Amino acid sequence: MDIKQVIKEIGRGKLHARHLDEETAAALYGAILKDEVDDLSLGAILIALRIKGEGEEELLGFYRGLEAFLPQWPALPNTLIIPSYNGARRQANMTPLLALLLHKCGVNVFLHGVHNDPTRITSAAILAAMGINPAGDIAESHQQLLETGFSFMTIDTLCPPLAKQLDLRWHLGLRNSAHTLAKLISPFVAQAGVRMTSVSHPEYLPKVTQFFRDIQAKALVSNGCEGEVYLNPQRPSAMHYVDTEANETLEILVRGVPAQTPLAANKEIATTIAWMQAVLDKHIAIPLPLREQMISCLVVCGRFGSQRDADLWLTEQGY
Known part of the structure; x- marks a missing residue:
């Protein structure tokens, strides 16, 4: 070349x-x-x-x-692949909460992201403080998914060459193409599971949705919050579903209304975990944008046949 x-x-x-x-x-x-x-x-x-x-x-x-540098695990039913590469800059990072709630709802969740970011609160740091450690290698992560339905892996374990490219940010002072690619990858074969991703700029939305159509991978795409996949509880955006079986991309969730429930007071790890635990224990309601996002996730990954069914079931569970 x-x-x-x-x-x-x-x-x-x-x-x-x-x-x-x-x-x-x-x-x-x-x-x-x-x-x-x-x-x-x-x-x-x-x-x-x-x-x-x-x-x-x-x-x-x-x-x-x-x-060629990624695993190619066989399909696993009801699976979501969730990336976490930005972390919290202004408000609490809700990606761990979204992943744990979906896991409690019977979804197989593979979460991947950076191990550390000195400028933000990462999902890895939040999970570590909760006693949830990343898988030590690819085989362990796969086994965790098969046995428990949940696994978290840092990118330096999942794909060391890509992690090296991500780390160049600290040398160049700018993000690079690896930051876009990391949010698109999966350890499964292309057609397996549903990938979640977020875009930071509106012009990337059609580009990313077309990418998933090209590789024949189902995906949920949104603007997210501060680069993470969860919908901003204060300014929720719409969410688009790339349905490769129906060969269409649709707005599965329209732009919603802000959360009406208490949110974490700040982004700090201890505050975030205390608030998360209150939501997981049903002492505080799930913020409405996050709940609506969950409903869409439960439908597209195959747990329920319709958003109405998923909504009713969540209500029955106390969420």
Whole structure:
């Protein structure tokens, strides 16, 4: 591969840069993950991509290059794959709560994310304080899912080469394509389970939904909250479902109303856990946007046939 030519194509600025085709993008990202690109060229590539943004074929190609570094577990019924790569900056991180509530509702949950972020409160830190530790390796995580229906794995265990790319943020001062890709991956074969993901900018919504259509993977896509997948309890967004069986993308959940129930007073771990436990123990109601999100999750992963059935069942359970 001619790295200089690649940089020339993508490094002409936002107005004049060209997107790579899928084949070239796959080869490029595979080379990056294999440490076959020198540091100077890699920095140029990452900055160029940051400036121009990934094209649809590029995103698909990068993922194809990444697939060889991921597990390919067989399908498991009623499964959700939840990424957590941003953490809390202003308000409590609710991703662990969403994952644990869905697990209590009979969903198989695979949660993956960063091990540490010195600038935010990560899901890993919250779970660790609750005594829930990440799986030590891929085999252990798979066994946890089969036996308990829940597993959390950090990206440095799930995919070390991708974790290395994520860590370049602390050297460059900017996020890179790995931060987009990490939210799209799954340890299962493409057609298995339902992947949740969030986009930070509206222009990424059609790009990401098209990506899931291209790889034939069911997915729930929303704006989320501070980069996490849970809906913002104060400014909830709509949620879109990529249904590859019906070959359609639909707005499964419209933009809702803000939560009317007490929220965690701040983002700190102790405060977050105390509030989470109160919700899990049914002392505090689930914030309405999160509850509506749960209902959609229960339907698309196959636990219930309709949102009405899921809603009624949650009410019967005291939620």
